[in-house]
Structure formats: structure tokens, C-alpha cells
Amino acid sequence: MEFINNIFVNIAALARFIFTWIVTRLGLPEALVDIAMVAVYWLGIVVACVLIALFYVIWERKLAGYIQRRPGPNRLGPNGWLQTIADAIKLVMKEDIVPDKADKPIHLLAALLAFVPPMLALAAIPFGEGMVALDLELGIVYIVAVTTCASLPVLMAGYASNNKYALVGGMRVVNQAISYEVPQCFAILSVVMVAGTFNMLDIISYQQEHIWLVCLQPVAFVVYIIAAIAECNRAPFDLPEGESELTAGVYTEYSGMRYALFYLAEYCNMFVASGVATTLFLGGFSGPFLPGWVWFLLKTFVIMSFFIWTRWTLPRVRADHVLAFCWKMLVPLMLLNVLVTGIVVYMV
């Protein structure tokens, strides 16, 4: 049990041991070990990102099938579970089409950069006991800062495509991301006020000592989830893509591998949002019997499934309603929540 719990920690320790051995044998400076370990961590995060995206793409299609009473993909592999791998191979082998009048360097750069913010954010999320690549004192502030930048590559894509639909889609992304960031930050602030720390591990240990913060901050949890859906541009807030009005929105002029990168980034952004929600509100990796990282994956699985469920159940919201809901409902609600939390924290 203990071994399975620490399996990834042990792998990291083994890698460090091997690097130290090589470095001391060759008489190189010690700092190289740390650099090599950073590379190992990044490799782990990239592999995790790809596996997570592959799994959730097929799970989304399966779950959508169950919700709509149809089988979903069911041909390739056992009950269709290998479908995403075939799709990924197809996307990689497709021709890389760039519009003639596009802003070519930015068109490429946008696809490459889309993947960077979720990867940077994943580094600071604790996957299990001792399984956090970047244990910052200001963990949650760092994550907020990094995820803020997630709208920039999409705006770049919208501009660089030189296409009306793409440009409108790109502007909608910024519109939505900047607005929903405000209630999201207030939701995070409420949690930080109760736990009294910005550090992700300390927030988890607070919950281990007391109670899951979803019990103390239910309103903040609901608002966080809503804002996370809007930030990830998922239905019912998928206006940037809005296929009934904008063809495919920002992704209109993207195909093949470049489209695949955006697709991957979308699922990684969702995973980051559910990982943060798990850590802040649902006790993170703590839980009985099973190893910590299994608990983390299970909790994120529940939240991801909720995201998918809303996408296949709710219709798209009108553009002005999206913003009105944010500024007239969520922001005042969260301000009130912060006020009440402040008073209660002060009195207790």
C-alpha cells in the first residue's frame, strides 16, 4: 500500500539518484542534477497532459452517447475505447493547411503557445503526497496568474487567421475570460481567507484537520465551477466556438496538428480547473484506503464528468446574457460571500 502510494515519488527519487551518480562520476557541477530533475518533472507533466486529454476526449464522447441514448464510438478496440488514438494519428497525418492571407508566424505561435499555460499551472497542483513539481508559498496566486494568460493564444489565433468568424470568436474569448476571472478570484479568495494560506499543500492539510472546504464555502464552490466552465470556453458558455453562428469560431482556420494542439489545450485547461477545484474544495489527494494520487484522479474525474454533463445537457447562452450573469449575479454574490466570510473569520 505504502509502495503504491509513493510510486511516483520513488520514481523521481530513483531518477535523482541516477543523475547524481552520473554527475559525480563525470565530475560535473551539482546544479546539473537539479536542471535534469526539472526536465524530468516537465516530461512527467507533458506525458500526464497527453494521457489525460486522450482519456477525456473518448470519455466525453462515450458519456455524451450515454446521455443522448446512443452507443457513441463503439467500433475500434474494446467497445470503441481506442477511437481517440486513431483520431490523434489521423490529425497528425493530415495536411497542415495555413490560409494564404493569414499572419503565418502568429498562426503557428498561437497553436504552440495554447498548451503552455495549462502545463505551467499543472506544475503547481499537488497530484498526491509529495507529488508537486513546484511547491510555491503563493501556489494558488501563481495558478491564477498563469491561467489568466490562457486567453492570449486564443486571441492570437483569432487575429492571425484573418477571418471574420475567427476574429469575433477570439474577442469573445477575451470578453468572457476577463469577466469570469473576477468571480473566480473572489471564490478562491474566500477559500484562502478560511484556510489562511496561499500554499496548495497547506490548504489540503487544513482540510485534513478540519473539514472539506466545500462544506464551509458551498457558494464559492458553485461559483468557481461556473466560472471555470466559462474560462474553459465550454458549453453553455462556448460562444467563442459557437458552431451555429461562427462556423468553428477561433478554430475555423485551423486543421491537422495545429487544431489538435488547441483541442489538447482545451482538455488540459479543464483538467487544471478541476484539479484546482479538487485541491481547494474537495480535500485534494486526501482520502481513506486508496493511494493519494488515485483519490486525486477520482475527484477530478467526477468534476470533469460534471463539465461534460453540462455541455451535453444545456443549450448555449446568448452573448449578452453571459456577461450580465457574470457582472450582475456572480460578482455581487461573491462580494457578499467574501464579506460574510470575513466577518465570520474575524469573529471565530
Next chain:
Amino acid sequence: MLHTLAFLVLAGLTAIFGLGTLFLPNMIHAFLSFIGCLLSVAGVFFSLQADYLGAVQIIVYAGSVAVLIVLALLMINRRQGDMSHTNKWAHKWVGGALASLLVGGALGSTILYTHFTGWPLMGTTADIQPVVYADLADKLLNEHMVAFELMAVLLLAALVAAVAVARGHQAGNGKE
């Protein structure tokens, strides 16, 4: 050693992106270069162990420049994306020279009067005092409470003014 290298790389990037902001002919390219510049400055903050400053730099500046881009796209009729058509101030040489002289003078004198002891972080990182964030909150909300509140009121006034301008415009359109 490593920290100095990181600082030099980040400082170089900041300078390159800053020059890009000034000299790129395409407005959007200039904006993107500006974001690169701001992110590099955040990187400098991180490399100097000022995590809070770095995070705030990203949230407040780099993240919000996106709004600036959207506004620029909405308001400016960019023909070939060339700024010489839209920037009416680009040819005011005297004013520009005066402004850059003032800013350059202020920065230069600050640099001259600072006593540098060596490259940043040439020594160990251990002698940097870790910031206690509770102290920061205490400074902002206790010691400098009045200034903090005044700033908040100023921002609120700006917000109300923006709403009033937008509303008035809309109402005017309605009457016509």
C-alpha cells in the same frame, strides 16, 4: 551562477521585446511584443525570488493587455495593420524627444544613484529575506489604509464615469 545567467537571458528578452514594441510596424505584433516584454519582467521578478510581484505583474499587466488588443481591434481601422495611418502622434518629434528625455533622465539618475554591489544573485539566495505576506497585507490595509482606500475610490469613480459615458451614448442614439 545559474541565477545570473537566468537574469541576463530574461533582461535581454525584456530589451528585445521592448524594442519590438517600439519598432514593429504592425499594431498587433507590437502588442504581442509588449506582452512578451511584460512576461519577461515577471520572469525577472521570479528569478529575484519576488514571487508575489511576479504573479501580480502577470495578472495585472500581461493578462489585461488582451483587453487592450480587443479595444484596439474594435476602434482602430487598421488598413494593412500599419500604425503610421492611425497614430497621429507619431510625427510630433519635439514632444516625443522631450518626453523621452524626461523619462530617460529620471531612469538614468535612479540608476546612477543606486549603489550596485555586483550582479544580481551572484552570491547565495539564502541571504534574501523571505517575504511574509501577512506583513504585506498589514502594510496595505493598516499602515497605508487611507492611500489604499483613495485609490479604490478613484477606480470606482472611473468605473462609474465609464458606465455613464457608455449609457449616455446609448440613450442619445435611442432618441435619434
